[in-house]
Amino acid sequence: DAKTTQPTSMDCAEGRAANLPCNHSTISGNEYVYWYRQIHSQGPQYIIHGLKNNETNEMASLIITEDRKSSTLILPHATLRDTAVYYCIVRVAYFGNEKLTFGTGTRLTIIP
Amino acid sequence: SAVISQKPSRDICQRGTSLTIQCQVDSQVTMMFWYRQQPGQSLTLIATANQGSEATYESGFVIDKFPISRPNLTFSTLTVSNMSPEDSSIYLCSVLGGRATTGELFFGEGSRLTVL
Numbered sequence: 001d002a003k004t005t006q007p008t009s010m011d012c013a014e015g016r017a018a019n020l021p022c023n024h025s026t027i028s029g030n031e032y033v034y035w036y037r038q039i040h041s042q043g044p045q046y047i048i049h050g051l052k053n054n055e056t057n058e059m060a061s062l063i064i065t066e067d068r069k070s071s072t073l074i075l076p077h078a079t080l081r082d083t084a085v086y087y088c089i090v091r092v093a094y095f096g097n098e099k100l101t102f103g104t105g106t107r108l109t110i111i112p
Numbered sequence: 113s114a115v116i117s118q119k120p121s122r123d124i125c126q127r128g129t130s131l132t133i134q135c136q137v138d139s140q141v142t143m144m145f146w147y148r149q150q151p152g153q154s155l156t157l158i159a160t161a162n163q164g165s166e167a168t169y170e171s172g173f174v175i176d177k178f179p180i181s182r183p184n185l186t187f188s189t190l191t192v193s194n195m196s197p198e199d200s201s202i203y204l205c206s207v208l209g210g211r212a213t214t215g216e217l218f219f220g221e222g223s224r225l226t227v228l
Contacts, residue, residue: 034216043116043204043219044155087154098143098208100217102155 004088009107018075020106022088025069031092033064034100035073037084044087044102047073083110114139114207116220124226125195132191133223135205140185142208145217146178149202158203161188195227 005023012018024033034049048055048062050071055062061074075082087105115138125131135144146158158178159167167180181189192199202222209218 036217041222043206043221044217046209046216046218049216098217099145099157099160101157102147104154 004090004103006086006088006103006106008104009109011109011111012075012078013111014080015077018078018082018108018110020073020075020086020088020108021070022073023070024088024090027068027090028092029068031090033062033068033071034089034091035060035062036087036089036100036102037082038087038105039081039084047086078108078110080110080112082108084108114141114209114218116205116207116218118203118205118220118223120223121221122224122226124228126228127196129195130191130193131195131225132189133203133205133225135188135190135220137186137207142185144182144188145206145208146180146188146190147204147206147219149204149222151200155204158190192225195225197227200225200227 032049032051035047036044037047038044048057048060050062050064052064064071085105085107087102089100117136119134123131144161147155148158149155157170158173159169159180161167161180161182163182163185177193179191202224204219204222206217206219209216
């Protein structure tokens with residue numbers, strides 16, 4: 001599975017949009033982009049995933065560039081509860097490869 | 113979605129002993145995964161547990177140290193054997209939701225193990 005690069009840490013003001021970048025320049029055509037987050041002392045939580053089109057759900061939006069070499073997770077109105085480590089993961093989606101390989105992630109701190 | 117319960121939530125153990133962690137899921141799932149998260153680190157996959165077959169271990173993890181049972185489609189156990197302080201970690205159980213090829217993983221709250 002392709003490697004991802006994320007900033008180590010970011011701050012965002014409460015109520016503003018948090019934009020978390022992820023670089024996956026070696027991504028292949030059949031690899032999905034997944035985002036998870038881990039709030040302190042909890043298990044990771046699925047946020048969103050996509051292949052090539054932008055995706056939106058009740059938690060966030062995922063913007064994938066046209067060449068698919070990078071993506072951005074957007075939390076539209078960040079709250080203090082969004083303080084967490086955010087993991088960007090790419091995975092070839094086929095039966096028998098359901099596991100996820102976690103990188104070091106971005107530690108997002110929401111500032112009051 | 114899937115609701116995952118892990119026991120114990122935390123424990124303090126003595127060096128040389130073994131601890132078994134239980135993972136119970138509220139629905140039947142084919143694949144279950146065990147991860148380890150050492151202090152301040154990211155998650156590392158230990159093994160994949162399928163019902164009716166032996167677990168598949170990742171590089172650096174062996175069955176003698178981390179035996180896994182998967183007796184049915186809703187339950188699994190991970191044993192941490194002959195523990196040392198280096199085994200102090202959070203151990204997390206996860207299951208795949210949705211389709212096997214694009215579904216997301218659901219995680220338990222983890223079992224925080226401290227080895228003295």
